């Protein structure tokens with residue numbers, strides 16, 4: 001999926017005080033790219049990701065996904081975008097505690113009507129778990145898994161509906177550096193194999209540089225886009 | 228669809244105690260409604276049974292019709308029309324007159340046919356015979372009801388075989404009533420019939436109509452072959468302008484009354500259901516708070532507002548089903564208890580015939596429809612109570628929900 005933004009701006013109002021989270025961001029991301037966004041805390045990384053992920057709406061500016069402008073006022077179209085084209089990976093994993101690993105991976109498929117039969121869904125979920133190397137943990141509850149394993153399940157879940165864009169906000173933020181590297185390796189591998197675009201926010205600049213394009217952001221503005 | 232409920236079941240299993248308490252709360256409310264309704268229904272059934280036992284359900288009682296000032300009399304042609312109706316076995320017309328003895332004792336007289344005695348099978352002779360209308364004599368043959376016979380024996384020393392002079396009072400269309408003298412002979416005396424017939428004097432209908440110079444009957448009993456057709460026969464009779472009544476009217480009256488009483492009692496016992504409903508609202512709101520992050524996550528993963536709403540309502544539905552089943556079971560237990568504890572009490576306070584009649588059967592009656600209504604109440608209650616929390620969950624903004632700790 002190609003991603004393009006034009007003059008993307010986001011203000012937050014704290015009482016009468018205006019907080020500028022994004023200040024005219026112009027981006028152009030090609031199909032299949034692995035983009036890392038780095039920058040100091042409070043620079044607007046999460047805000048950008050949330051807007052691209054249709055979880056938040058911009059104050060000004062435009063976003064184009066695969067060339068089509070996103071209409072942030074049309075709730076229904078946002079739901080469809082999230083459901084069919086986007087996948088999220090969170091810093092805090094966000095697995096559903098009541099469901100085991102494979103059920104967590106199946107969960108988004110449930111909202112995507114074309115995947116009708118239960119067995120079809122389960123089969124696909126098992127495949128995705130195998131892809132992240134966790135087929136043996138399929139029946140474990142989240143409380144029975146390690147941090148790295150949780151994030152692998154979460155990544156498998158992000159792939160559930162065959163998304164064209166993966167958005168990951170500090171996916172390694174809650175993991176030790178070794179586990180973090182393995183998660184980054186997994187994302188890189190999936191990016192190569194499955195060919196979808198990945199946009200990731202990270203603090204690990206060194207690793208980011210090795211993986212692809214790095215976008216540096218400061219005070220809501222793009223500093224540089226290096227390949 | 229199935230998965231929606233599997234998922235909801237999973238969520239509920241994580242808060243077993245809370246769910247159990249709500250289910251119990253709803254079930255007790257449902258059981259109270261079922262118990263009260265079953266009691267009302269039981270008493271209604273008993274009352275109707277009693278009416279059926281003491282009334283002839285295949286007879287329609289016909290009287291002159293008076294609609295909008297128009298009086299329709301029971302004439303020979305009307306009787307012919309009724310006789311030709313389907314399901315009518317036979318008809319028994321009668322006339323009513325009043326005689327006064329020489330000592331000014333008033334006698335209520337009914338001119339009847341043998342068919343009349345066929346319908347009122349409790350009219351049995353104690354002494355003498357029924358009048359023989361084929362033999363013509365210069366006196367009028369009468370049969371006395373049990374109480375009249377006793378009265379006449381005491382006050383006027385009259386018995387079977389005695390003749391006495393009487394005056395028949397005629398009410399013409401206009402002018403003052405006219406008295407006509409006659410001689411009557413007591414040919415028979417009846418056993419106690421246990422109803423209003425004990426105060427009646429009976430004459431042959433032909434003779435009665437000659438005497439009173441009437442050209443229409445005062446009443447008519449229509450015998451129908453099956454109680455199921457009483458209503459339709461009745462309607463036909465009403466169509467030709469006459470007034471018709473049957474024991475079904477009394478039954479309908481009892482039914483109406485008992486249903487109204489049961490509804491009112493059921494409604495007030497249903498107030499306890501409000502507590503159950505508030506418990507559902509409370510638990511579901513807490514659940515929405517607890518699972519705010521999960522809701523945000525679901526939305527990020529592609530859930531629509533409706534999906535979220537359905538998830539919460541599915542949980543409410545499961546609670547409703549469980550509350551309905553448990554409520555029905557408790558309700559059955561409750562009504563058995565009313566029968567065990569309440570019946571002896573009712574029998575002893577009511578006493579007499581009514582009490583004795585209750586003794587026989589059960590004073591509560593659980594019908595499938597009572598159970599179905601109990602179940603439906605639980606279902607509707609939990610869904611309605613879940614609507615607000617579910618809507619609240621569905622309306623959360625995904626980002627705000629995800630940010631929540």
Ligand SMILES: Nc1ncnc2c1ncn2[C@@H]1O[C@H](COP(=O)(O)OP(=O)(O)OP(=O)(O)O)[C@@H](O)[C@H]1O
Nearest residue numbers: 012013019020021040041042043044045046047048
């Ligand atoms: N909901 C909000 N209300 C008000 N201000 C907000 C809100 N969300 C973000 N901000 C502000 O917008 C700015 C950008 O926040 P953002 O979360 O995008 O930063 P970030 O780059 O992701 O930081 P971090 O690396 O710490 O996660 C910050 O100054 C933050 O305080």
Ligand SMILES: [Mg+2]
Nearest residue numbers: 045046047169
């Ligand atoms: Mg952030």
